[in-house]
Amino acid sequence: xxxxxxxxxxxxxxxxxxxxxxxxxxxxxxxxxxxxxxxxxxxxxxxxxxxxxxxxxxxxxxxxxxxxxxxxxxxxxxxxxxxxxxxxxxxxxxxxxxxxxxxxxxxxxxxxxxxxxxxxxxxxxxxxxxxxxxxxxxxxxxxxxxxxxxxxxxxxxxxxxxxxxxxxxxxxxxxxxxxxxxxxxxxxxxxxxxxxxxxxxxxxxxxxxxxxxxxxxxxxxxxxxxxxxxxxxxxxxxxxxxxxxxxxxxxxxxxxxxxxxxxxxxxxxxxxxxxxxxxxxxxxxxxxx
Amino acid sequence: xxxxxxxxxxxxxxxxxxxxxxxxxxxxxxxxxxxxxxxxxxxxxxxxxxxxxxxxxxxxxxxxxxxxxxxxxxxxxxxxxxxxxxxxxxxxxxxxxxxxxxxxxxxxxxxxxxxxxxxxxxxxxxxxxxxxxxxxxxxxxxxxxxxxxxxxxxxxxxxxxxxxxxxxxxxxxxxxxxxxxxxxxxxxxx
Amino acid sequence: xxxxxxxxxxxxxxxxxxxxxxxxxxxxxxxxxxxxxxxxxxxxxxxxxxxxxxxxxxxxxxxxxxxxxxxxxxxxxxxxxxxxxxxxxxxxxxxxxxxxxxxxxxxxxxxxxxxxxxxxxxxxxxxxxxxxxxxxxxxxxxxxxxxxxxxxxxxxxxxxxxxxxxxxxxxxxxxxxxxxxxxxxxxxxxxxxxxxxxxxxxxxxxxxxxxxxxxxxxxxxxxxxxxxxxxxxxxxxxxxxxxxxxxxxxxxxxxxxxxxxxxxxxxxxxxxxxxxxxxxxxxxxxxxxxxxxxxxxxxxxxxxxxxxxxxxxxxxxxxxxxxxxxxxxxxxxxxxxxxxxxxxxxxxxxxxxxxxxxxxxxxxxxxxxxxxxxxxxxxxxxxxxxxxxxxxxxxxxxxxxxxxxxxxxxxxxxxxxxxxxxxxx
Numbered sequence: 001x002x003x004x005x006x007x008x009x010x011x012x013x014x015x016x017x018x019x020x021x022x023x024x025x026x027x028x029x030x031x032x033x034x035x036x037x038x039x040x041x042x043x044x045x046x047x048x049x050x051x052x053x054x055x056x057x058x059x060x061x062x063x064x065x066x067x068x069x070x071x072x073x074x075x076x077x078x079x080x081x082x083x084x085x086x087x088x089x090x091x092x093x094x095x096x097x098x099x100x101x102x103x104x105x106x107x108x109x110x111x112x113x114x115x116x117x118x119x120x121x122x123x124x125x126x127x128x129x130x131x132x133x134x135x136x137x138x139x140x141x142x143x144x145x146x147x148x149x150x151x152x153x154x155x156x157x158x159x160x161x162x163x164x165x166x167x168x169x170x171x172x173x174x175x176x177x178x179x180x181x182x183x184x185x186x187x188x189x190x191x192x193x194x195x196x197x198x199x200x201x202x203x204x205x206x207x208x209x210x211x212x213x214x215x216x217x218x219x220x221x222x223x224x225x226x227x228x229x230x231x232x233x234x235x236x237x238x239x240x241x242x243x244x245x246x247x248x249x250x251x252x253x254x255x256x257x258x259x260x261x262x263x264x265x266x267x268x269x270x271x272x273x274x275x276x277x278x279x280x281x282x283x284x285x286x287x288x289x
Numbered sequence: 290x291x292x293x294x295x296x297x298x299x300x301x302x303x304x305x306x307x308x309x310x311x312x313x314x315x316x317x318x319x320x321x322x323x324x325x326x327x328x329x330x331x332x333x334x335x336x337x338x339x340x341x342x343x344x345x346x347x348x349x350x351x352x353x354x355x356x357x358x359x360x361x362x363x364x365x366x367x368x369x370x371x372x373x374x375x376x377x378x379x380x381x382x383x384x385x386x387x388x389x390x391x392x393x394x395x396x397x398x399x400x401x402x403x404x405x406x407x408x409x410x411x412x413x414x415x416x417x418x419x420x421x422x423x424x425x426x427x428x429x430x431x432x433x434x435x436x437x438x439x440x441x442x443x444x445x446x447x448x449x450x451x452x453x454x455x456x457x458x459x460x461x462x463x464x465x466x467x468x469x470x471x472x473x474x475x476x477x478x479x
Numbered sequence: 480x481x482x483x484x485x486x487x488x489x490x491x492x493x494x495x496x497x498x499x500x501x502x503x504x505x506x507x508x509x510x511x512x513x514x515x516x517x518x519x520x521x522x523x524x525x526x527x528x529x530x531x532x533x534x535x536x537x538x539x540x541x542x543x544x545x546x547x548x549x550x551x552x553x554x555x556x557x558x559x560x561x562x563x564x565x566x567x568x569x570x571x572x573x574x575x576x577x578x579x580x581x582x583x584x585x586x587x588x589x590x591x592x593x594x595x596x597x598x599x600x601x602x603x604x605x606x607x608x609x610x611x612x613x614x615x616x617x618x619x620x621x622x623x624x625x626x627x628x629x630x631x632x633x634x635x636x637x638x639x640x641x642x643x644x645x646x647x648x649x650x651x652x653x654x655x656x657x658x659x660x661x662x663x664x665x666x667x668x669x670x671x672x673x674x675x676x677x678x679x680x681x682x683x684x685x686x687x688x689x690x691x692x693x694x695x696x697x698x699x700x701x702x703x704x705x706x707x708x709x710x711x712x713x714x715x716x717x718x719x720x721x722x723x724x725x726x727x728x729x730x731x732x733x734x735x736x737x738x739x740x741x742x743x744x745x746x747x748x749x750x751x752x753x754x755x756x757x758x759x760x761x762x763x764x765x766x767x768x769x770x771x772x773x774x775x776x777x778x779x780x781x782x783x784x785x786x787x788x789x790x791x792x793x794x795x796x797x798x799x800x801x802x803x804x805x806x807x808x809x810x811x812x813x814x815x816x817x818x819x820x821x822x823x824x825x826x827x828x829x830x831x832x833x834x835x836x837x838x839x840x841x842x843x844x845x846x847x848x849x850x851x852x853x854x855x856x857x858x859x860x861x862x863x864x865x866x867x868x869x870x871x872x873x874x875x876x877x878x879x880x881x882x883x884x885x886x887x888x889x890x891x892x893x894x895x896x897x898x899x900x901x902x903x904x
Binding site: 073078179211253261262270273276280 | 563569570573726734737749753754756837
Binding site for chain 3: 304307311321322324327329
């Protein structure tokens with residue numbers, strides 16, 4: 001038993017060390033760009049959201065993304081609820097009243113639908129009422145709703161086949177779930193001049209992270225026109241990181257509660273398992289088996 | 290012998306501790322299964338509504354929805370207000386004002402069931418306090434019972450023009466929900 | 480195996496009850512006194528773990544059904560509402576989604592344990608076949624459950640798998656199309672399909688529950704197998720289920736729960752697909768349609784065969800062949816522990832299945848296809864050729880005289896008191 005456990009731990013350690021190798025060394029395979037892993041405050045099995053970062057991220061959404069993208073599964077009230085950016089409630093109510101995109105309500109007593117200002121329980125809407133309107137306004141391209149984008153995107157494994165199981169084991173052991181934010185960060189910082197051998201279609205941009213490298217979205221955060229935070233700081237890199245963190249929260253608002261509950265549960269299970277094991281051992285101690 | 294006794298007590302301790310831990314875990318696991326049936330965050334966020342009173346003319350009534358319940362809003366005539374104000378509290382089956390914003394012991398005077406200076410507006414939760422039917426009396430053609438307020442057809446409860454129970458099996462006056470005037474013609478319930 | 484229950488009613492009410500409905504007597508006989516081989520290892524705790532998995536999936540599933548809306552327009556939104564707004568909804572939803580994977584991890588360990596120790600051999604053939612049926616119903620339940628969130632992978636998974644039946648057109652033209660439209664309730668996968676999948680996804684777990692009851696009944700008739708594969712011959716070969724086997728099962732279950740909770744709380748989306756966080760869109764197919772990991776070996780077999788109908792037949796045969804295992808194995812001993820040759824082939828089968836699982840997630844091209852074919856051929860050869868032939872030509876190692884002889888220190892002629900009657904210690 002103990003011998004088996006020892007060799008088991010050793011094996012896991014070796015696997016995790018091996019898994020580190022191919023991450024950086026190997027080139028992309030099958031059209032997938034290699035996406036670097038970033039450090040996130042909410043990463044791994046201990047991470048929690050950084051409230052200030054989520055607030056900065058929301059500012060970027062409000063000042064840039066909202067002109068094309070909605071965030072319909074996030075409600076204004078989520079912005080002041082615990083576990084998120086936790087803005088003051090009054091500020092969120094005021095923000096909702098001045099939100100550029102109105103909520104359709106009705107029918108009123110004349111049988112007509114009407115626009116009204118969003119209330120805290122309303123979704124955070126983008127400029128388009130539906131996909132067709134969006135495509136009509138964007139030359140046929142569709143800016144997707146961003147509520148779940150950090151979960152709906154992931155990073156494909158691009159290493160060699162033999163290292164894949166090790167990489168998987170390492171991800172399981174470290175609780176890696178941040179493929180979505182990693183990809184968003186890489187996408188927002190991945191704009192650049194197309195290499196000579198790439199011929200861009202009309203209206204398309206070159207992006208190193210986007211599958212196929214041709215993306216219809218113009219660079220939302222320009223190198224020289226990034227969004228300045230309230231303290232006057234900010235850079236393209238900061239912007240990309242903060243909006244990715246904000247979108248991670250938008251897609252997974254219960255993360256803080258999930259991980260803190262998780263540790264209590266793990267502690268409980270470990271103690272109980274050890275107690276049960278000790279009880280079982282004494283129970284069986286006189287019985288060869 | 291001594292060691293055997295020790296061994297048995299050690300075993301008993303471990304077994305009891307292990308069982309106790311497992312039982313506590315099972316009990317704690319039950320809580321999410323119970324709590325999930327409570328109103329969710331979306332329902333809680335809809336807990337207050339605003340209603341525009343300007344289209345309701347004197348003598349008319351409208352019914353609004355608040356937390357899934359009907360809210361009776363009546364713009365009372367001077368006669369109705371007078372009828373409601375002149376009833377002695379001693380004649381009422383339920384002497385409490387049943388106003389969610391006032392203490393339970395507040396007497397059931399009409400002035401305790403409306404807002405000062407807005408006594409033409411009577412705002413009630415339109416659910417009979419007997420067994421939860423919706424009383425008649427909102428529509429013009431409805432019967433309004435013996436006291437000119439509302440009449441519950443299920444078991445014959447009569448409410449007066451202040452929504453107080455006067456006759457029939459209902460035990461309490463119609464409830465006044467927590468509300469406030471946010472402007473001259475707009476109320477916010479909840 | 481007949482064994483009387485030592486149940487003695489303690490109160491007069493218990494006695495009155497026992498004369499009318501002796502359920503406590505039955506339970507006492509089957510789950511307290513029941514003789515379990517004393518040499519069971521931790522692999523035998525997976526039966527209990529699987530029972531837990533089924534009950535936990537039913538409990539969390541009933542809760543989810545209280546909040547879920549089975550319509551094409553609302554399904555995805557209602558799952559998001561569960562994740563975001565329902566009290567503890569995120570926890571219960573993660574538990575149910577991760578629970579499906581954990582259920583399959585446990586069932587695969589359970590199946591391979593049965594294969595290694597020959598638990599399918601006489602007199603346990605019916606027990607084994609019931610197990611294959613449970614596996615089949617489990618797969619159907621999991622498949623329909625995965626459709627319910629109505630994300631992109633849900634929608635396209637249903638489209639691809641139901642379209643398998645259109646291969647029947649190659650036998651009788653028109654029949655495949657008719658079957659597929661019957662499954663869909665329309666001319667494409669739609670909200671109608673979702674509604675019937677929800678109905679069946681709620682029903683089948685209770686069918687599973689019934690099958691599991693039969694499985695346990697059959698187990699308690701034949702008695703448990705054990706690492707030696709020998710039958711219980713004397714009282715000293717066994718210990719009473721309570722407290723001995725129960726204590727061990729509890730340790731196994733809680734150890735398993737550690738892995739379970741790790742995924743629920745720290746990796747809830749690791750075993751799923753990112754594409755399922757995009758709402759179903761009948762006009763856009765995701766670039767890679769991959770089933771859930773537990774179907775990958777079968778998916779690899781499907782794609783290894785270069786003919787549509789052939790692939791479908793191979794895939795279903797891969798499960799059907801398990802039914803015949805009790806008669807395909809010609810060995811005189813049960814446990815592979817005493818089968819020096821077969822042991823190697825067993826591990827080749829494990830490698831093939833894991834390999835097929837890996838290949839099922841890869842695009843069907845180049846070397847991936849070749850390896851899929853090699854492993855598929857081995858999978859069928861293992862059951863259809865190796866099992867019958869190796870059983871005939873192999874010389875098994877000498878078996879211990881009895882279960883207790885296999886665990887006692889050799890040469891100890893006088894067993895300790897605990898050995899002959901452990902329950903009286």
